[in-house]
Amino acid sequence: MDATDASEKFEANWPAVFAVSFAMFALVSAELLPISLLSPVAADLDVAVGAAGQAVTLTAITAAISSPLFVLGVGRFDRRPLVLGLAVILAVSGLLSAVASSLWALLVARFLLGVALGGTWAMVTALALRLVPPQKVARAMSIILTGVSAASVVAPPVGAYLGEVWNWRGTFIVAAVLGVIAVAGLLATLPKLPPAAAPGLASFRITLTRGAVLAGLATVFLVLSGHYAGFTYIRPFFEQVAALEINAISFALLLFGAGGVIGSMIGGIWASRSAALTASGSAVGLMLAAGSLMFVDPTPVAASAATAIWGFAFGVFSVAIATWNAEAASDHAEAVGALQATSFQVAIALGAGLGGIAVSAYGPVGVLVFTCAAALLGAILILAAGFRMRQQRTA
Structure with a gap:
């Protein structure tokens, strides 16, 4: 066996x-x-x-x-x-x-x-x-x-x-x-969990030579940096552009969180069928939700709906991209997990920093443009990687 x-x-x-x-x-x-x-x-x-x-x-x-x-x-x-x-x-x-x-x-x-x-x-x-x-x-x-x-x-x-x-x-x-x-x-x-092999630099090197892993990490970096750039400065957008009251802003943010929890639950079901398609689709959903805030009259109802969809899409994406990376390097799970964690944290820091620059230069709307562009690039990248992997498996 x-x-x-x-x-x-x-x-x-x-x-x-x-x-x-x-x-x-x-x-x-x-x-x-x-x-x-x-x-x-x-x-x-x-x-x-x-x-x-x-x-x-x-x-x-x-x-x-x-x-x-x-x-x-x-x-x-x-x-x-x-x-x-x-x-x-x-x-x-x-x-x-x-x-x-x-x-x-x-x-x-x-x-x-x-x-x-x-x-x-x-x-x-x-x-x-x-x-x-x-x-x-x-x-x-x-x-x-x-x-x-x-x-x-x-x-x-x-x-x-x-x-x-x-x-x-x-x-x-x-x-x-x-x-x-x-x-x-x-x-x-937790049961006893002896390692299958001692991880080392070789494990990281092997992991980083796999195109699927690199595509997953790059997608994490793009989508998360865009997400945190936009979401970090979503309150200034609601206040300055949408002119929402604090109660409406708080409600919208609560819906974002609830959407994220639901998305995390459902994301596992979808990702088990196709992690690449789920990650790509959720990134597109995030882009559309952020974009709708720029082009749809941001009434309290519209803002709440868009923010809830944004949260749902982000919850789905988090599960889908983690599943993709797990499948891409199941034999080096700790190495890919560490690389993914580092990508997450760096994307959060960079996204918030770039968001601040965009807000200063172009205002709250400008940062949402960056969010949409980064999410779209991430969606295209992971979808292409999924297509290549499917071709390799059927070849």
């Missing part, structure tokens, strides 16, 4: 998949919490709001750098204690953030969170491949990424609310508690 036959016969470990999903929910929630707490954090630590915002930036940068370094450093260690250790670091980071007496102490805590985030992101694809049979990987990725989408919806508003009730330190205690729950869930469900 070869490895493929064996992999198709083992039972799917869905409890462990849901535990990994909750761990990702806890990690991303902790990453996004400071967004709604910057003002009270800055006031309490006696620093500028911009300085406090570096707590978010540092986490993203650390995650981007630590993903490939983590994969290179773990060698032949069993993945179960590694994942558990990263969840413990999440809990410790939350606790250290809650008791931080200076900006530097907070940044140390957020650095630790970046390590946990980057390391876990690097192993998500490999975990999905190890916990369920190949034909169910898309569904597993959908469940895991639904945790990420849910955190994106829940963390900012809940963080703001808890900050008012318990102050910002109490909010980080909640992040630490989420970390403890994640540890408990992983401890109860």
